[in-house]
Amino acid sequence: MKLKSSEPFWLVKNGIINSYPSLRENLDTEILIVGGGITGSLIAHQCIADGYKTVLIDRREIGHGSTSATTSMLQYEIDVPLHQLIDLIGEKAAVDSYWACYKSIDDLKKIVQQVKSDCGFKKKESLYFAALKKDVGWLKKEFEARKKIGMPVKWLEADEIDKKFHIKHSHGGILSEQGGSIDAFRLAHDILAYNHKKGLQIFDKTDIKKVTYKQNGVTVLTEHGTTITAKKIIYCNGFESTEIIKDKFVKLLSTYAIVGERFEDDQSYLNDTLFWNTAEPYMYMRTTDDNRLLIGGEDEDFVDAAKRDSLLNEKSDKLTKYLKKILPDYDFRMDFVWAGTFGETKDGLPYIGKHPNFPSAYFVLGFGGNGITFSVIGMELVSEMLKNKKHTLEEYFKFRR
Numbered sequence: 001m002k003l004k005s006s007e008p009f010w011l012v013k014n015g016i017i018n019s020y021p022s023l024r025e026n027l028d029t030e031i032l033i034v035g036g037g038i039t040g041s042l043i044a045h046q047c048i049a050d051g052y053k054t055v056l057i058d059r060r061e062i063g064h065g066s067t068s069a070t071t072s073m074l075q076y077e078i079d080v081p082l083h084q085l086i087d088l089i090g091e092k093a094a095v096d097s098y099w100a101c102y103k104s105i106d107d108l109k110k111i112v113q114q115v116k117s118d119c120g121f122k123k124k125e126s127l128y129f130a131a132l133k134k135d136v137g138w139l140k141k142e143f144e145a146r147k148k149i150g151m152p153v154k155w156l157e158a159d160e161i162d163k164k165f166h167i168k169h170s171h172g173g174i175l176s177e178q179g180g181s182i183d184a185f186r187l188a189h190d191i192l193a194y195n196h197k198k199g200l201q202i203f204d205k206t207d208i209k210k211v212t213y214k215q216n217g218v219t220v221l222t223e224h225g226t227t228i229t230a231k232k233i234i235y236c237n238g239f240e241s242t243e244i245i246k247d248k249f250v251k252l253l254s255t256y257a258i259v260g261e262r263f264e265d266d267q268s269y270l271n272d273t274l275f276w277n278t279a280e281p282y283m284y285m286r287t288t289d290d291n292r293l294l295i296g297g298e299d300e301d302f303v304d305a306a307k308r309d310s311l312l313n314e315k316s317d318k319l320t321k322y323l324k325k326i327l328p329d330y331d332f333r334m335d336f337v338w339a340g341t342f343g344e345t346k347d348g349l350p351y352i353g354k355h356p357n358f359p360s361a362y363f364v365l366g367f368g369g370n371g372i373t374f375s376v377i378g379m380e381l382v383s384e385m386l387k388n389k390k391h392t393l394e395e396y397f398k399f400r401r
Contacts (some may be wrong), residue, residue, distance in 0.1 A: 069340030129173030
């Protein structure tokens with residue numbers, strides 16, 4: 001499955017960072033990780049820290065799947081608002097999930113510092129604003145739900161949003177203290193390079209042809225005719241997991257993003273905040289560490305890569321038009337446009353853990369608008385699961401929940 005189109009900004013910005021060989025020999029290991037994007041790199045980091053002999057493979061070059069197409073907004077907000085999630089899965093499950101996402105941003109900061117990554121990590125505020133007047137009622141309900149559980153939030157009226165961020169045509173919104181942004185492509189490479197030095201074996205351009213699952217381990221046959229024997233296999237392959245798991249557990253969508261030229265004038269009023277709105281589908285926006293503006297959204301059901309890519313011009317025009325509406329004085333000139341495929345679950349939560357059809361396998365599938373923060377949470381869950389320990393969040397994120 002092709003997961004991105006055109007040339008995402010991050011690939012051009014970074015170029016080739018690190019290259020790894022394809023697999024040319026048979027291997028025996030404790031842990032085999034499938035997927036060399038941001039999720040796979042984080043899980044590999046945890047497995048090496050826990051002392052496991054670990055191998056990571058990817059069918060492409062490292063980071064060239066969804067990680068190269070992500071907009072890398074670090075949000076604690078789940079795609080399903082807190083007050084709705086409480087109704088869906090219960091108060092404790094919803095509140096625990098929100099706080100876990102909140103904490104994960106600070107956990108990721110520690111990892112960035114540990115591996116000394118040059119990924120432009122920056123803590124930011126997050127503004128969730130009403131795109132339509134009719135959204136104000138439920139958005140205020142969401143504000144009260146977050147405030148009730150102690151989250152540092154405040155309500156801004158439309159004139160306050162205009163004054164602080166120069167954003168027009170909002171109808172008020174929730175300003176949260178917690179958020180952040182990174183270059184996920186760069187970070188994935190930096191985490192893998194750090195752990196490669198500690199013994200992590202990495203092979204890209206190595207696709208799987210067949211997996212034999214047994215209670216005491218798996219045997220993997222690769223496209224090159226080589227085999228990998230592992231006690232556990234951990235799939236960190238995001239949307240491509242739908243090629244393996246036949247359950248209808250995720251809805252695939254296409255999202256579109258544009259990045260402008262470097263902005264020479266002062267844009268400090270935008271630099272410290274993530275922006276997203278209540279539209280369906282929602283629009284999201286942030287600045288990059290090299291002073292560009294990134295805006296995305298205009299999601300569509302994913303049919304196939306050709307259909308998704310054919311809409312690039314139309315979607316970029318719509319995003320540019322919307323940007324002109326909310327930031328009329330911003331001199332935006334588009335430099336990059338691309339599309340990526342992502343997944344939406346029934347409750348906005350990830351799927352992390354075992355699947356009954358796959359013995360000796362775990363999945364870390366951080367779907368939704370905050371897939372990166374879900375992947376950070378997945379590190380802790382996988383660490384506990386491999387030790388046969390229970391984790392509080394395990395029940396909320398399980399398959400067939």
